[in-house]
Amino acid sequence: MNLIHRWICRSARWRRKLEEQVLPWVLSDVELGPDVLEVGPGPGLTTDLLRPRVERLTAIEIDRRLAESLAARLRGSPIKVIRGDATALPFGSARFSGAVSFTMLHHVPSPALQDQLLREVRRVLKPGGVFAGVDSLQRLSMRLFHVHDTLVPVDPRTFGARLEAAGFEEVLVETNATVFRFRARCPKNRSSS
Numbered sequence: 434m435n436l437i438h439r440w441i442c443r444s445a446r447w448r449r450k451l452e453e454q455v456l457p458w459v460l461s462d463v464e465l466g467p468d469v470l471e472v473g474p475g476p477g478l479t480t481d482l483l484r485p486r487v488e489r490l491t492a493i494e495i496d497r498r499l500a501e502s503l504a505a506r507l508r509g510s511p512i513k514v515i516r517g518d519a520t521a522l523p524f525g526s527a528r529f530s531g532a533v534s535f536t537m538l539h540h541v542p543s544p545a546l547q548d549q550l551l552r553e554v555r556r557v558l559k560p561g562g563v564f565a566g567v568d569s570l571q572r573l574s575m576r577l578f579h580v581h582d583t584l585v586p587v588d589p590r591t592f593g594a595r596l597e598a599a600g601f602e603e604v605l606v607e608t609n610a611t612v613f614r615f616r617a618r619c620p621k622n623r624s625s626s
């Protein structure tokens with residue numbers, strides 16, 4: 434992430450927005466179960482807000498500095514922070530009861546890698562596990578925030594089909610003025626996928 438992005442992602446304003454708007458919308462009626470994976474926590478404001486909602490939480494962050502500082506901040510808590518790449522998850526199959534990603538998919542540098550990430554999340558979910566998240570719509574402000582940073586916007590009109598192609602079912606994608614939320618389920622019967 435570039436400097437302005439890092440600053441926004443740890444600001445009080447972003448925390449308020451996550452707490453009051455983003456998480457309630459993304460997670461309403463979503464049952465993540467007891468063992469949850471968070472993909473791309475950044476500085477961890479989303480991780481902090483997830484903590485009281487789930488029994489066990491593992492966060493995987495590709496940026497070494499962010500991963501190390503989040504791991505240091507959460508040392509002694511039950512949350513596990515791992516430095517790693519969500520397009521090649523270092524977990525066995527069917528490990529997690531649920532997975533989330535908040536405003537991170539557009540940081541994955543190509544549609545092919547984004548699809549690989551979706552397949553990986555599906556692989557590590559238990560049968561029936563839910564993947565829920567949110568990402569930004571393409572707007573001028575998005576492009577400005579991402580100067581010298583990765584920006585591969587995800588088109589909500591095709592994202593449902595991409596989730597299905599990755600093996601998910603019961604897919605929902607909904608858009609508001611600035612972002613879209615999604616949720617999708619790993620098939621209960623894996624042989625049907």
Ligand SMILES: C[S@@+](CC[C@H](N)C(=O)[O-])C[C@H]1O[C@@H](n2cnc3c(N)ncnc32)[C@H](O)[C@@H]1O
Pocket residue numbers: 434442472473474475476477478479493494495496499517518519520534535536537540541
């Ligand atoms: C814009 S930040 C969002 C942070 C946080 N989820 C939030 O909403 O405040 C996106 C994060 O995803 C991370 N990221 C990008 N690609 C990743 C990958 N392949 N695996 C894990 N994390 C990744 C970035 O390093 C960055 O910290």
